Amino acid sequence: MSKSPAGAQVVGRLAAVLRAVSTSMPEGITTTQVARLTGLARPTVHRLLTALVAEGFCDQDHRAGRWLLGPELYLMGAVAAERYDISELAREHVTALAEESGESAFLSARRGDETVCLLRQDGAFPIRSFVLYEGRRFPLGVASAGIAILAFLPEEIVERYLASNNLVAEYGPAHSTEQLRQKVEETRTLGYSVNPGLIVEGSWGIGAAVFDASGQPAWALSLTGIESRFEVARQESLGQLLLHHAHELSLKLRGSGLPANR
Numbered sequence: 001m002s003k004s005p006a007g008a009q010v011v012g013r014l015a016a017v018l019r020a021v022s023t024s025m026p027e028g029i030t031t032t033q034v035a036r037l038t039g040l041a042r043p044t045v046h047r048l049l050t051a052l053v054a055e056g057f058c059d060q061d062h063r064a065g066r067w068l069l070g071p072e073l074y075l076m077g078a079v080a081a082e083r084y085d086i087s088e089l090a091r092e093h094v095t096a097l098a099e100e101s102g103e104s105a106f107l108s109a110r111r112g113d114e115t116v117c118l119l120r121q122d123g124a125f126p127i128r129s130f131v132l133y134e135g136r137r138f139p140l141g142v143a144s145a146g147i148a149i150l151a152f153l154p155e156e157i158v159e160r161y162l163a164s165n166n167l168v169a170e171y172g173p174a175h176s177t178e179q180l181r182q183k184v185e186e187t188r189t190l191g192y193s194v195n196p197g198l199i200v201e202g203s204w205g206i207g208a209a210v211f212d213a214s215g216q217p218a219w220a221l222s223l224t225g226i227e228s229r230f231e232v233a234r235q236e237s238l239g240q241l242l243l244h245h246a247h248e249l250s251l252k253l254r255g256s257g258l259p260a261n262r
Helices: 005-022 032-037 042-054 071-084 087-101 141-150 155-164 176-191 233-253
Strands: 059-063 066-069 104-111 114-121 137-139 193-195 203-213 219-226
Touching: 005 032, 005 042, 005 066, 032 042, 032 104, 032 176, 042 059, 059 087, 059 203, 066 219, 087 104, 087 219, 104 141, 114 141, 141 155, 141 176, 141 193, 141 219, 155 193, 176 193, 219 233
Parallel strands: none
Antiparallel strands: 059 066, 104 114, 104 219, 114 137, 193 203, 203 219
16 A cells, blocks of 8 residues: 555545545444535546455445445444444443443543444433434533543643634533533543533433553443433432443453453
8 A cells, every 4th residue: 555645545544534424323324424424526536436345444335325334344343343332231221320320321432533433222211312323423522421431531732622623613602621521520530521412402411431451441331311310319329320330341341351442
């Protein structure tokens, strides 16, 4: 593979396109939607998607005009899961959180400057929030999982991230640099993050960071539900429940031999 800047640019574009397709599963995504998400020209996106199909990394539903992840990624993912996947270790905690709270419970992983939802388990309460689901990505600082992870990263990484990312255009003024700094400080004080309907009005979330063997926040457990279920008195009990399971999972990971998740 070329090590030239041009070659690196192509790799970056392919990665951006694959991430865009991954956010659309299982229904797939159109060329125009991928172009909008990646900021690339539509002809460029179509050319890259066609090349990915040829290599098995994407599939095309010709009738619906949509692109989906391909079988080669499944095979690679199955191999990579042996080294990086903590789902089996985390599943019992996600299930316990859903059962004990009645809300929807999640495991999310940090991938660079984003979080990716890996697991979802719905509780018994019949009204649910569907802002977060398996495969959904958010920037750090957006949603309770991303706030929890951002808050416990080293200070220089937090400041560099806040200085280089503008989330206001897509997520609104509540995600300005100053507002995010306040959420980081609040999360550090409480130990857990609270998202008071900042993505979708009326859909609240609480998250707690899970730490890898090096002590870095690499994952997060979270709960989401409707606003009336997250009144102040209950926030503390839900937060403590999350912290308990996040701590227990972090202890498991220290002895698991899994590498740090970046």
